[in-house]
Amino acid sequence: MSKVSLKKVVGGGYKDFWNYLGRYRVVKGGRGSKKSTTTALNIIYRMMKYPLANTLVIRKVFKDHKDSTYAQLKWAIHQLKVDHLWEWTKSPLEIRYKPTGQKILFRGLDDPMSVTSITVDVGYLCWAWFEEAYQILNEDDFNKVDMSIRGELPPGYFKQLTLTFNPWNEKHWLKKRFFDVQSPNILAITTNYLCNEFLDQSDIDLFEDMKIRFPRRYKIEGLGEWGIAEGAIFENWKESHFDKSEIAKRSGVKSAFGLDFGFTVDPTALSCALVDMNNKEIFIFDEHYEKAMHNDEIAEMIKRKGYAKELIIADSAEQKSISELRRYGIRRIKPAEKGPDSVRSGIQFLQQFQIFVHPSCANFVVELSNYVWDTNKDGQLINKPIDDYNHLIDALRYSMEPIRKRMRAR
Structure with a gap:
């Protein structure tokens, strides 16, 4: 022994x-x-x-x-x-x-x-x-x-x-x-x-x-210290059990899929949501959050989850990755348009909705709890977010671009 x-x-x-x-x-x-x-x-x-x-x-x-x-x-x-x-x-x-x-x-x-x-x-x-x-x-x-x-x-x-x-x-x-x-x-x-x-x-x-x-x-x-929630950007969200199939039956509900690329330090983040424009509600029903994913692995993950035929809006800074994902069978993936001040305007658009996060989306809960406004040298909050705890949130912003364009067109 x-x-x-x-x-x-x-x-x-x-x-x-x-x-x-x-x-x-x-x-x-x-x-x-x-x-x-x-x-x-x-x-x-x-x-x-x-x-x-x-x-x-x-x-x-x-x-x-x-x-x-x-x-x-x-x-x-x-x-x-x-x-x-x-x-x-x-x-x-x-x-x-x-x-x-x-x-x-x-x-x-x-x-x-x-x-x-x-x-x-x-x-x-x-x-x-x-x-x-x-x-x-x-x-x-x-x-x-x-x-x-x-x-x-x-x-x-x-x-x-x-x-x-x-x-x-x-x-x-x-x-x-x-x-x-x-x-x-x-x-x-x-x-x-x-x-x-x-x-x-x-x-x-x-x-x-x-x-x-x-x-x-x-x-x-x-260091294991408590995170400070001062200056939280999103206070319009809560965790909630909901039936995705029931939400999908509502009139005018649209799906919204977004992808933010990462690798060594940052994770690849996939946001999956249903958007009820009539009631101004977003229902986040699925996520993926993983480091060190190659593009073929991202494609397989999307297929495994059953989202290969969905319109997915991805980070436009990764045009090569978007092109490779198309070759791997994710044919409806498109780059985000972004534009000047796209982060802040995207945040403002999301703040118009009540956001419901399914309990299975634990990483979304962490990001929404910790995404905060930056401060100036005097410690006062400024209208600029700290670039951290935002990978799924960025993916959600990208996914909402087609919906924002439809609203502007109206």
């Missing part, structure tokens, strides 16, 4: 987190801060230590587990060299500890019944892990799961909810609930990439570049 040094596998910076047994264990952190990987290692270690404990893993959208929490927990099993003791399945999505039958269960808040009606075959449901907890905009959704972790446990066992997230906006309920109070039942900490000894120099260089080019983003994604 292989011996594993936890100190070498886990590293430093998380001693209090690892040992805390209170009700709420909350970590806000920048990217590369080890918060998710450390949580995964801790869950696997604890379940082998406590033979009657089961764990519930929550994400806002169930489908996001597969490439995040599920993969991280499998990675943790490999790191601890206990693969022979665990088995995992994709249907249903769960991980099982073979010696006892304990399970790690995965659920999404997009299916409330699956969360509130959980039973376990062996032992007790003791722990829950909320990954990307910032995406949970409604505190009541958290409370429902919190209330489901209940009941008397055997001596030596404890109930605990772990929350990990990037702190995009200081107005989020997580700050008031866990960071603005002191309680013996809450451990709330902040971590960042500086405590991650497993990063190599190229990883660190990315953060150093971010510090220079995007200082506001560096404070959030680098």
Whole structure:
């Protein structure tokens, strides 16, 4: 049997987190801060230590587990060299500890019944892990799961909810609930990439570049500090469950698809919306947000989503990419016209609408929460946005150009 040094596998910076047994264990952190990987290692270690404990893993959208929490927990099993003791399945999505039958269960808040009606075959449901907890905009959704972790446990066992997230906006309920109070039942900490000894120099260089080019983003994604919502550009939006097919049946509703190109630093962003001109409403129903995509991969993504025949307005600065996408079968893609002062006028046009964002569009929520006006040397807001947290928003602006032209023509 292989011996594993936890100190070498886990590293430093998380001693209090690892040992805390209170009700709420909350970590806000920048990217590369080890918060998710450390949580995964801790869950696997604890379940082998406590033979009657089961764990519930929550994400806002169930489908996001597969490439995040599920993969991280499998990675943790490999790191601890206990693969022979665990088995995992994709249907249903769960991980099982073979010696006892304990399970790690995965659920999404997009299916409330699956969360509130959980039973376990062996032992007790003791722990829950909320990954990307910032995406949970409604505190009541958290409370429902919190209330489901209940009941008397055997001596030596404890109930605990772990929350990990990037702190995009200081107005989020997580700050008031866990960071603005002191309680013996809450451990709330902040971590960042500086405590991650497993990063190599190229990883660190990315953060150093971010510090220079995007200082506001560096404070959030680098240092794990709360994002400031001062000067928010869009306050005319809210997250909302809606039926896309029902919206599409409305008279005069138009589809709007936009694409903003990125690669190394910035993501490629696809915005998909329905626009109700009669009621001045925009319904954002889908998105794509991914770095390092080549044009053939972008084309395949658009086809996979079923949008290959849609009119897509793309960033006109990338004429070569637009031409390549046409060759790959995205024939109706067109460049945005932009023009003088197009950013500000596009923003003003979007501000005329009530914007509804489907809960599955988590990156749109982040951008709309963090897209703000710039300030002058005296700290006063000016009528110019900071060029950050705007990739999906830019794609949305492009997608609305045909609708703006029709309105002007009238």
